[in-house]
Amino acid sequence: MTVITRFAPSPTGFLHIGGARTALFNWLYARHHGGQFLLRIEDTDRQRSTDAAIDAIFDGLDWLGLHADQKPVFQFDRRVRHAEVAHQLLAEGKAYRCWCTQDELVAMREKARAEKKPIRYDGTWRDRDPSEAPAGLDPVVRIKMPQTGETVIEDAVQGRVVVQNAELDDMVLLRADGTPTYMLSVVVDDHDMGVTHVIRGDDHLNNAFRQAQVFLAMGWDLPVFAHIPLIHGPDGAKLSKRHGALGVDAYRDMGCLPEAVRNYLLRLGWAHGDDEIISTEQAIQWFDLDAVGRSPARFDMDKLTALNAHYLRLRDDGELVDLIAPRLDAMGLAVDAAAQARLRQGMAGLKQRARKLDDLAESAAFYVASRPIPMDEKAAKLLDVDAFQRLRVYRDRLRADAPPFEEAALEAHARSVAESLGVGFGKLAQPLRAALTGRGVSPGLFEVMAVLGKAEVEGRLADVLG
């Protein structure tokens, strides 16, 4: 049997981080088993579904590298088939029409609440004769749930979960306007798409019981269910916009790498012993449902950032230049060919010190800035009167000795200057760093000088020394 999984978001907002993890798990499971990963857009709520959200979901999945194996299915397009199934159930006596009004239903719920009884549809029209139906009112179609016995879900993550059928009420399959509800649509689509494993958020666990009854009523095989725990915010509640829980696009914008996000999300609820850094290839090899935890996890930006720093160092220098170029551009620093060459050459030292693309761009700015370069506060403080003295001497010696403009030679030369000056090396190096980078921190000084080149170094020194 070929494994078929699916990710089925409703396009009512961006692809949030919890959805991204669900998609990742589905994708990994399919890849691990050599199966297929499908995408279905659950857009049956016409009020809340938007094209912008659909695009955001596609973009997010694309960025994360979670590509579906077939064209996405749009659930709304399949509404005729969904209704067909409901009508079949109706014809077979497994569903019935219900003429209760919204007001009646609200009253029903309120009464139940007041009496502290379970809140569910009371089955008014289950046995009532349709001839008693009020005129001029469109009925909904409800499924006839079994009223005795129990429904068992052998969940691949949660284990065996049992609920008494008496707890299940006759849910709506078709709305009064004839459109299918989610409970109907998911089942029909999962069946028709041949989905073998339904991996989704824990918030659907209770729905699984209801949906199982629709599968049964149609005589269809149940897929394997796997309900993965939700991701919580720092306060322990389901992650939402309130927590600043953002769409994956926000993590991209703040400079995260997709491979870092994947690794982070993977470790949120899934483990393989003590392994932390797990490549996607390795994840495909290792991933399985039995190692998925059952308890919810809190989102931790610090850990994501640490992982991101790791993957940043692994990235190709040229790729990183391309990735930060637009950011530098946004900072008002145009990356021309010369700047690109410098960045490319200086990237090894730069990426070692960065955690995200935004601070990588920030720390790379001095390579791109045109003279005279801006000085930050720390640099300005470094350039006191004594520092000027030393820098003048250094500049003169640099001219006179003319060491080859490469790292080792430059360093040896600077050290000899400091020595003849009778000061610790730092007393010369720090002011020099300030003059050349406008910062108190930077990659190795002589690496910077080699990248900048003789003319630029002399120019920047002149800007400071006059």
Add this chain to the structure above:
RNA sequence: GGCCCCGUCGUCUAGCGGUUAGGACGCCGGCCUUUCAAGCCGGAGGUCGCGGGUUCGAAUCCCGUCGGGGCUACCA
């Protein structure tokens, strides 16, 4: 209210009857050193939610309890 799920350092987690309860992030200190990172070394941090049991022995099994979360729509 009802039903369902969950509960190991601050956080993510390993653990599946016998471990000094391990790792990672974060935090602190050291080494390295031209700054900052990285790297390496070390440290603080957990009475395994709590209470009973079972057992020679329990984070691991059972029961209860408390806490958290989810669902309870003609939303998905």
